[in-house]
Amino acid sequence: MKxxxxxxxxIGIDTVIxxxxxxxxxxxxxxxxxxxxxxxxxxxxxxxxxxxxKAGQHTVKVRHDQxxxxxxxEGSAYGFLYGQNVFTGINLPWITHHLFLKKVAEKLxxxxxxxxxxxxxxxxxxxxxxxxxxxxxxxxxxxxxxxQLGQQFAARQRSMFMQATTLYxxxxxxxxxxxxxxxxxxxxxATHDRRKDDNPILKRMLEQTVGMLRVELRFRRPELQxxxxxxxxxxxxxxxxxxxxxxxxxxxxxxxxxGSLTAEELEGLSPxxxxxxxxxxxxxxxxxxxxERSTQRFRKSFREKQHLDLRCPNREQRTMRLVDLMSDPxxxxxxxxxxxEAGWAPRQA
Numbered sequence: 001m002k003x004x005x006x007x008x009x010x011i012g013i014d015t016v017i018x019x020x021x022x023x024x025x026x027x028x029x030x031x032x033x034x035x036x037x038x039x040x041x042x043x044x045x046x047x048x049x050x051x052x053x054k055a056g057q058h059t060v061k062v063r064h065d066q067x068x069x070x071x072x073x074e075g076s077a078y079g080f081l082y083g084q085n086v087f088t089g090i091n092l093p094w095i096t097h098h099l100f101l102k103k104v105a106e107k108l109x110x111x112x113x114x115x116x117x118x119x120x121x122x123x124x125x126x127x128x129x130x131x132x133x134x135x136x137x138x139x140x141x142x143x144x145x146x147x148q149l150g151q152q153f154a155a156r157q158r159s160m161f162m163q164a165t166t167l168y169x170x171x172x173x174x175x176x177x178x179x180x181x182x183x184x185x186x187x188x189x190a191t192h193d194r195r196k197d198d199n200p201i202l203k204r205m206l207e208q209t210v211g212m213l214r215v216e217l218r219f220r221r222p223e224l225q226x227x228x229x230x231x232x233x234x235x236x237x238x239x240x241x242x243x244x245x246x247x248x249x250x251x252x253x254x255x256x257x258x259g260s261l262t263a264e265e266l267e268g269l270s271p272x273x274x275x276x277x278x279x280x281x282x283x284x285x286x287x288x289x290x291x292e293r294s295t296q297r298f299r300k301s302f303r304e305k306q307h308l309d310l311r312c313p314n315r316e317q318r319t320m321r322l323v324d325l326m327s328d329p330x331x332x333x334x335x336x337x338x339x340x341e342a343g344w345a346p347r348q349a
Contacts, residue, residue, distance in 0.1 A: 009348045010332040012088035017127035022071040051107045053080035087335040089346040092235045093120045123232040126221045133333040134213045142183040142213045155312040176223040184212040254309030258319040281314045
C-alpha cells in the first residue's frame with residue numbers, strides 16, 4: 001500500500017542507538033571483565049548508566065565499550081529532551097549533536113573538549129525508529145484495526161506477532177527491521193496510571209492520543225548498513241520520509257470483506273468475478289470449486305480493482321477499509337500548537 005506524505009513533519013524520530021568515539025575515563029558504574037586462559041584480566045564494557053530526561057521521563061542509557069573505545073547511547077532523543085516522544089521532530093543531526101549529546105556529556109561530567117571531538121560525521125547510528133501518528137477516531141477503532149491487520153498478516157502467512165494492543169510485522173523475525181503498530185492512547189494511559197504522574201501537560205496529552213494508531217518503523221544495524229546510512233549525516237528530512245514510505249508500502253495492507261453480499265459490491269464485476277465473490281462471502285471451500293490458477297487470477301483482480309484481500313476469510317462483523325484510512329494524509333496527527341508553546345515539543349520549521 002502506497003503512502004502519500006504531504007509534509008515531512010508527519011514523520012518523527014523516536015528511539016535511537018548511537019556510537020561515538022571515547023578515550024576518556026571510566027564511567028561511574030561497574031564494568032565487566034574477561035579472564036583469558038593465561039590468567040590475564042581484560043576490561044570489556046560497562047553496565048548502563050541511566051540518565052533521566054525532562055520531568056523524569058524517558059531514560060537514556062549510556063554504556064562504555066573499552067574494547068572499541070566508544071560510548072553507546074540509547075534512548076528517545078526528543079523524548080529525553082522534551083519529556084514526551086509522541087510528537088517529535090525529524091532533524092537527526094541537530095537533535096543528536098547540539099542537544100542530545102551535549103546533555104549527556106553534561107550529566108556524565110565529561111570535559112567540553114570531548115564534546116567538541118564529536119562531529120556529526122563521527123556519530124554512528126546502530127538503530128533508528130521513525131514514527132507516524134494516525135487518527136482513527138476512537139481507541140475502539142484503533143484496536144479493531146490492529147485485530148484486522150493481524151488476521152490479514154496471518155492469512156498471508158507473514159511473520160508477525162501480537163501482544164496486548166501492539167502488532168509487530170517483523171520480516172526475518174525483525175533482525176533487520178520491523179514495523180510496530182499500536183494504539184497509543186491505551187499505552188500512554190497505562191504508563192500514566194503506573195507512574196501516577198500529575199503533570200498537567202501529560203494529562204492533556206492523554207486526550208490528544210484518543211483514537212491514535214502509531215506506526216513505528218524500527219531500523220536495526222544490518223538494514224542501516226544495507227542502506228549505507230549508518231551516519232547521522234546520512235539522514236535528511238527527505239531521506240527519512242522516503243524510507244518510511246518505502247518500507248510502509250511493503251506491509252500487506254488491504255481491505256477485507258464482511259457481512260452478507262450486497263448489490264453494491266457486485267457493481268462493475270464480470271459474471272465470473274461475481275460468482276467468485278459470492279462463494280467467498282459464503283465461506284465455501286474455494287479449492288474444490290476453482291483451480292489454483294483461477295483463484296490466483298481472481299485474487300489479483302480484486303486486489304488491483306478494489307484493494308480487497310480475498311486470502312482473508314469473510315468476517316461477520318464490520319470491517320474497516322484500512323487502505324483508505326491508513327493512506328489518508330488528513331488522518332496524520334500533527335504536533336499540537338499548545339504543546340510547542342509549552343516547550344514540550346520542538347517547533348516545526
